[in-house]
Amino acid sequence: MDHSLSNQLPVLDIDIQEFVAHYWQKKPCLLRNALSGFDSAVSPEELAGLACEEDVHCRLVLEGSEEKPWTVRYGPFEEQDFLDLPVSNYSLLVSECEKWIPELNDLLDQFRFIPDWRIDDLMISYAPEGGSVGPHVDQYDVFLLQALGTRRWQYCETISQDEAIIPDLELAILQDFHPDQNVILNPGDILYLPPGFAHHGVALDRCMTYSIGFRAPTVTSVLESFTLESEQAGDNVERYRDTDLELERHHAEITDTEIARFRDMVSRFLEQSPGLWCDAIGKMLSDSAVATPEDVDSQPVHLSDLQSSNWIRHPESRILYHCSAQTIEVYYNGHVHRLPQQPEILEKLQTLCENYEWSAELIRESLKIESLGNLLIELATNQAILPIED
Numbered sequence: 001m002d003h004s005l006s007n008q009l010p011v012l013d014i015d016i017q018e019f020v021a022h023y024w025q026k027k028p029c030l031l032r033n034a035l036s037g038f039d040s041a042v043s044p045e046e047l048a049g050l051a052c053e054e055d056v057h058c059r060l061v062l063e064g065s066e067e068k069p070w071t072v073r074y075g076p077f078e079e080q081d082f083l084d085l086p087v088s089n090y091s092l093l094v095s096e097c098e099k100w101i102p103e104l105n106d107l108l109d110q111f112r113f114i115p116d117w118r119i120d121d122l123m124i125s126y127a128p129e130g131g132s133v134g135p136h137v138d139q140y141d142v143f144l145l146q147a148l149g150t151r152r153w154q155y156c157e158t159i160s161q162d163e164a165i166i167p168d169l170e171l172a173i174l175q176d177f178h179p180d181q182n183v184i185l186n187p188g189d190i191l192y193l194p195p196g197f198a199h200h201g202v203a204l205d206r207c208m209t210y211s212i213g214f215r216a217p218t219v220t221s222v223l224e225s226f227t228l229e230s231e232q233a234g235d236n237v238e239r240y241r242d243t244d245l246e247l248e249r250h251h252a253e254i255t256d257t258e259i260a261r262f263r264d265m266v267s268r269f270l271e272q273s274p275g276l277w278c279d280a281i282g283k284m285l286s287d288s289a290v291a292t293p294e295d296v297d298s299q300p301v302h303l304s305d306l307q308s309s310n311w312i313r314h315p316e317s318r319i320l321y322h323c324s325a326q327t328i329e330v331y332y333n334g335h336v337h338r339l340p341q342q343p344e345i346l347e348k349l350q351t352l353c354e355n356y357e358w359s360a361e362l363i364r365e366s367l368k369i370e371s372l373g374n375l376l377i378e379l380a381t382n383q384a385i386l387p388i389e390d
């Protein structure tokens with residue numbers, strides 16, 4: 001596929017200050033002509049082609065075609081699956097499209113006023129007339145960019161409270177949906193929805209929607225990462241103690257005093273050093289599907305290898321950083337690499353983070369700083385960056 005997206009991509013035309021102050025994580029917002037003149041880099045046929053490839057996460061949602069009101073089928077699909085589809089009332093949804101069509105990262109770049117780690121993926125959907133995935137609630141923020149044709153969006157301006165879903169379906173579709181907004185989106189229009197607002201988008205004609213979705217880790221996933229980090233740091237993990245053992249109790253009872261001791265123990269555990277927190281969060285947020293170093297069956301990369309080609313970020317790689325007083329922690333795919341805290345190092349690191357492709361020149365420039373050279377070698381050895389074959 002040849003996608004010259006960067007040549008034609010309009011600039012996101014919204015008042016970012018106002019958007020963040022009044023809408024982000026607060027309430028839905030219709031952004032008319034936010035990407036005026038936007039033209040989808042991917043055609044419906046190309047999307048269907050992608051949905052036939054192994055490892056691509058995709059699904060088909062059909063309304064009322066079988067005995068259930070809604071059915072879902074998961075890909076990868078075959079050409080025949082598409083030939084067998086009805087003419088209307090279905091949707092094809094392909095997740096993580098930016099991993100397969102790297103040019104789509106140019107579009108994600110337009111949303112960089114939100115931190116990199118918050119971006120989850122770019123999902124693209126195609127639907128003929130009548131196609132939708134039903135009224136539902138998502139637990140994440142999403143920008144719904146109209147990419148082709150028109151779609152009617154109905155949504156609620158107030159947050160949903162545990163609304164009933166239709167039983168016995170693989171999809172969580174609302175039993176009752178009472179929208180108070182009804183809008184038609186044209187290419188370049190964006191509907192922003194925070195988590196928890198019920199919505200329903202129905203294609204009015206051949207329609208494509210790009211969903212730029214965000215992630216928000218749960219407290220349990222943070223605790224999991226923190227616990228793992230503490231264990232790996234090898235600190236002596238405190239155990240339950242009861243020097244003031246109470247004798248006035250039944251021996252089978254668990255007392256409130258004991259529960260309070262456990263809670264205090266966990267509170268003390270969470271008060272560990274900021275460095276431990278930083279690594280726990282950095283590793284969690286940069287975690288990705290890229291194989292861990294132990295699983296990577298590759299030869300160590302040398303400076304000469306780095307210099308001899310252009311490099312590209314592994315499509316699944318996440319590279320983030322944090323600034324401490326003395327060091328810069330670079331987190332990539334669940335690992336950490338520490339660099340000295342120096343302005344010229346930080347500046348080069350930021351340039352690397354801003355670019356999807358790392359030209360031989362950018363690499364050469366970075367290699368002038370020895371510690372950055374070590375980082376690049378580690379990234380390449382662990383396949384966080386890949387050489388571009390000519």
Ligand code: SIN
Pocket residue numbers: 091124125132133138142199201209210211
């Ligand atoms: C769609 O693209 O059809 C659905 C997106 C959504 O409602 O989240």
Ligand code: CO
Pocket residue numbers: 136137138199
């Ligand atoms: Co949704």
